[in-house]
Amino acid sequence: MKGLLIKDLYVAWKMCWSYLLLEIIFCLMVALGGTSPFMLLAASYLLSMVPMTILATDERVKWHIYADTLPVTRAQSVSAKFILSLILGAVSAAAIFVSGFIATVNPMLAGEGHTMGEVYATLLGCPVVIALASLCMPFIYRIGFEKGRLAFMVMCMIAGGGFGFIVSTGLDLLELIKLPSTVIIAAVLGVSAIVFAASWALSALLYKTREF
Amino acid sequence: MTNAIEIKNLTKNYKDFSLDNVSLTLPSGCIMGLIGENGAGKSTTIRLILNTVSRDGGEIKLFGKDNREDLSLAKEDIGVVPDEIGLPESLSAKHVGKIMSNVFKNWDAGAYAGYLEKLAIPEKRKFKELSRGMKMKLGIAIAMSHHPKLLLLDEPTSGLDPVVRDEVVDMFCDFTRDESHSILISSHIVSDLEKLCDYVAFLHKGKLILCEEKDRLKEEYRIVRGSKEEISGIPESAIIGRKVTPYGVEAIVHKNAVPAGAETGAVDIEQLFVFMVRKED
Numbered sequence: 001m002k003g004l005l006i007k008d009l010y011v012a013w014k015m016c017w018s019y020l021l022l023e024i025i026f027c028l029m030v031a032l033g034g035t036s037p038f039m040l041l042a043a044s045y046l047l048s049m050v051p052m053t054i055l056a057t058d059e060r061v062k063w064h065i066y067a068d069t070l071p072v073t074r075a076q077s078v079s080a081k082f083i084l085s086l087i088l089g090a091v092s093a094a095a096i097f098v099s100g101f102i103a104t105v106n107p108m109l110a111g112e113g114h115t116m117g118e119v120y121a122t123l124l125g126c127p128v129v130i131a132l133a134s135l136c137m138p139f140i141y142r143i144g145f146e147k148g149r150l151a152f153m154v155m156c157m158i159a160g161g162g163f164g165f166i167v168s169t170g171l172d173l174l175e176l177i178k179l180p181s182t183v184i185i186a187a188v189l190g191v192s193a194i195v196f197a198a199s200w201a202l203s204a205l206l207y208k209t210r211e212f
Numbered sequence: 213m214t215n216a217i218e219i220k221n222l223t224k225n226y227k228d229f230s231l232d233n234v235s236l237t238l239p240s241g242c243i244m245g246l247i248g249e250n251g252a253g254k255s256t257t258i259r260l261i262l263n264t265v266s267r268d269g270g271e272i273k274l275f276g277k278d279n280r281e282d283l284s285l286a287k288e289d290i291g292v293v294p295d296e297i298g299l300p301e302s303l304s305a306k307h308v309g310k311i312m313s314n315v316f317k318n319w320d321a322g323a324y325a326g327y328l329e330k331l332a333i334p335e336k337r338k339f340k341e342l343s344r345g346m347k348m349k350l351g352i353a354i355a356m357s358h359h360p361k362l363l364l365l366d367e368p369t370s371g372l373d374p375v376v377r378d379e380v381v382d383m384f385c386d387f388t389r390d391e392s393h394s395i396l397i398s399s400h401i402v403s404d405l406e407k408l409c410d411y412v413a414f415l416h417k418g419k420l421i422l423c424e425e426k427d428r429l430k431e432e433y434r435i436v437r438g439s440k441e442e443i444s445g446i447p448e449s450a451i452i453g454r455k456v457t458p459y460g461v462e463a464i465v466h467k468n469a470v471p472a473g474a475e476t477g478a479v480d481i482e483q484l485f486v487f488m489v490r491k492e493d
Contacts, residue, residue, distance in 0.1 A: 003315030007300065010311070014302035057300065066298035068264040069364075070315050071287035211265045 004072055004080035011057065012050050012084065019046045020091075027095050031102035037122040040099065044092035044126055048133035051081040051088075055137075056145040065212055075204040078141060082134065082200045089130040096122050124185060127192035134199035141207040214276035216240045216362045216394035217261060222270035224260060231256050231418045233270070238411070240361075241391040243384070245405030245426075246398035247485050248415035254398035255295060257415070258366050261396070262292065275361070288317055291355030293368040297347045301340035305333050305350055309357075316358035327353035330383075331376070344371035352380060356387065363387065365397040369404050377401070381408055402482040412481055416489050426481065434476040435483060436465045445471055453487025463487075 023043040029035040058064050067077055100119030139155075140148035179187075217238040224231040231253045238244045246254045259265045261272055263279050272279040274286045299308060305328055313319040328335055331349040333342075342350065348371050355363060363384070369377045381404055387393050399405050405412065406426070413423040422429075433452060436443065443454065443461045450469030455462045464479055464487045 003311045003313070006314055007303075007311045010303055010307050011300045014300075058298075061301055062296050062298035063300060064298070065264070065296070066294060068259075069262055069287070069290075069292035069294060071284045071317075072315060073284055209266075 001076040001080055004077055005083055008054055008080050008084045011054050016050045023095050027099035031099040037096055037100040037119050040096045041125045044129050047088040047092050048129050051085045052136055055140050059145050074207045078204045078207050085130055089126055093123055093126045124188055127189055131192035131195040134196045137199050138202040138206055141203040218273040220271040223268045224256060225268050229418055234420045236413050236423045238394055238396055240394050242410040243388055243395040243408050244411040244413060245409035246413050252415040253418045254415055255366055258364050289361040291360035291363045293351045293355045293365045295366040297351035299339045303339055304336050306335045312354055318358045320357055324357035361392050363395040367399055369399055369401055384408055406481045414485050421488055432467055433464050433479045434467050434470050435479045436463050436470055437475045453491040
């Protein structure tokens with residue numbers, strides 16, 4: 001699997017270096033310019049899309065068929081993409097933490113820098129972004145990139161409709177958020193981890209039986 | 213010594229195509245050519261051997277073991293050149309070498325560098341900038357750089373110029389000098405297969421219409437040329453196929469049934485395939 005991960009890292013670097021450049025620019029804006037660290041979540045979102053971009057390219061050049069001829073399993077192919085997702089998530093989190101921390105102690109910002117509370121709140125967005133992006137993967141692994149993306153959009157629309165329905169019933173969602181912050185943090189991390197792990201397992205399961 | 217590949221009654225059904233009850237055996241140390249028209253089932257057979265598509269019936273053994281058991285382990289001993297080398301376009305041969313060294317346990321970086329040099333593959337040029345022939349050559353270099361025992365080659369010489377094709381065919385011949393090495397190769401270029409193969413298998417519309425030692429085929433059959441009347445004297449059961457031309461009739465006939473005094477010639481594999489397919493149709 002190491003070979004597959006190296007391949008994905010090479011391709012990620014060749015294709016998506018501009019995303020990293022954007023991340024660095026955002027980091028500088030946060031650390032030196034006092035911009036809100038929440039802005040870095042946009043860059044995190046872009047990075048979280050990298051595994052999907054690579055999957056689309058793999059499909060176009062027929063890497064998935066070539067990989068089947070190598071001594072690797074399909075589960076390992078799937079794992080390489082999810083591990084890449086975690087690596088990129090860690091890069092995003094590190095960028096948020098470092099630039100956020102610099103902003104809090106930067107004397108040039110003269111008190112206009114952000115608090116560590118804001119930085120931690122932004123960091124909490126990282127697992128959410130990664131988990132949300134991973135939801136697309138089982139669709140792509142089962143029916144290919146184009147159809148998978150379409151199916152994912154349909155699913156999002158259904159989920160959005162469902163959410164709208166809940167709101168229309170008059171349920172006060174804000175009441176639910178008035179929980180202790182530790183509970184919210186644990187819930188966000190827990191749900192994100194479950195969603196990510198479930199997407200990983202489901203992708204491996206669906207890809208195992210796919211025929212090209 | 214165990215056979216490299218044993219296929220018994222292999223069946224795979226698609227909506228518009230079926231691979232029908234194919235059986236063949238590739239002994240270790242031999243080269244088998246899989247010949248067939250487009251859509252005959254050559255690539256499907258290779259995919260089934262690699263278990264990348266599931267079979268509907270039959271049995272496939274690689275080195276004596278069912279191909280569904282420990283296939284990843286078996287693939288360490290198999291080099292594959294698919295009809296399309298699906299490498300990422302932005303990577304170079306150098307990158308590919310680094311990736312494969314972490315994919316194959318037996319990867320030999322020295323051998324890979326040697327093949328790149330021998331086949332004149334630029335190490336740093338991006339894959340998308342290589343010609344089809346170059347891409348195929350890179351696929352061959354990858355397939356041979358981990359010291360496989362079996363090569364599965366799907367149209368490996370297509371897109372190569374005649375000089376390089378000859379060089380590649382020689383490389384495959386060298387590969388099978390080791391008695392434990394075998395090759396299953398599909399190609400449209402029957403002249404390459406004729407030069408290379410010990411066995412030939414003809415696939416037509418998903419059916420195996422012949423699987424035989426090449427030298428035996430060439431010994432057993434003769435091409436007979438004559439008038440319609442002369443050919444009609446040959447028993448129908450001894451005729452593999454015939455072609456009517458403005459100058460008379462050509463027929464491929466079992467050597468024992470060749471009429472005395474008839475004009476005959478040695479049969480080549482391409483003629484045999486074309487005549488057999490015409491008879492089947």
